[in-house]
Amino acid sequence: MKNKISLLFFGALFLNTTLHAQISTGAGGVASILPNSTPTNTNVGIGTTDPAYKLEVVGSIKANEGEFFKSLPDGSTYTDWKDRNIRDRVLNLGTLRDPLDNGRLLRFVDHPQSNLDAKSNFGFAIDDRSNHTRISINAETGGTGTFTLLDRNQTEYLKVFEDGTGKVYQQMGKPDSKLCIGGYSNYVPGLPHKLVVQNGSALIEGNILTDASIGIGTSNFTDGSESYRLSVKGKVRAEEVKVYNTWADYVFAKNYDLKPLAKVEEYIAQNGHLPNVPSAKQITEKGLELGEMAKIQQEKIEEFTLYLIQQNKQLEEQKLYLIQQNKEMEELKAQVKALLASKK
Structure with missing residues (x-):
């Protein structure tokens, strides 16, 4: 394991001896370099004589750049996830939240491929002081990537996930989740709705499906x-x-009750509309159902066709009757003419 801490300081690091600021090492040295409280402690302390780390600073640091290297090789072995997190941790900032692994609020870990991870990956997380993760970012080398936000109860409420093949998913899994675009969550007309697009339009170039x-x-x-x-x-x-509905071919059934035109005329006189057709009042109050109205109109067209067929039969019969009458008239004329000729 290689540990290297390189700090490139901007200007000089100013120490105020009147405020008891000092550099301490194991054995000390010149007046401004004090010995550690325990001479066997070879750590370097600034502002402390009992440094617990290679370099421990009690106070603020001003620098241009900080570089932190900690990279365990692929193929590493860990006893458990806690051992892995401690050994792979590169950044560990803020209030101590978990004494078991000395974890603090903000952490960055660099995990190699190991007995616990099939692929090397990194993790960045921010917790609250209750030791609950609130922001988590993870990504595998050549694999998946995840960004997750969690609430105070460790329930995920937003996740962006890339599955490693280019497919990206975004989910808001909590039942009371809402998404407001172009406005704010307190927009009153949008309060009952899961998705609100305010002051603009939405372009959807695919199907819209709803149950x-x-x-x-x-x-x-x-x-x-x-x-x-x-x-x-x-x-x-x-x-x-296009409307799907039943159709009016029942009019052509042999048992269909086709009312005589006289009855239809009587019905119109009493009701002001055709039989089985809604009245103007019904349409005004209840509206017009296209499918049902199209069927009713087809019913009347088919009834009208039957009436025309009946009238055509009657006309054909009258035509035959007139032809027969004309024939008989011609025969009578011939007989009268022959009778008159015989009397001359």
């Missing part, structure tokens, strides 16, 4: 006892509308 309903200009999807998948408050324009 619920879609409202345009309205959030009301019921009309009386009926519920609708698509509800529009306003006009709808389309090049074509």
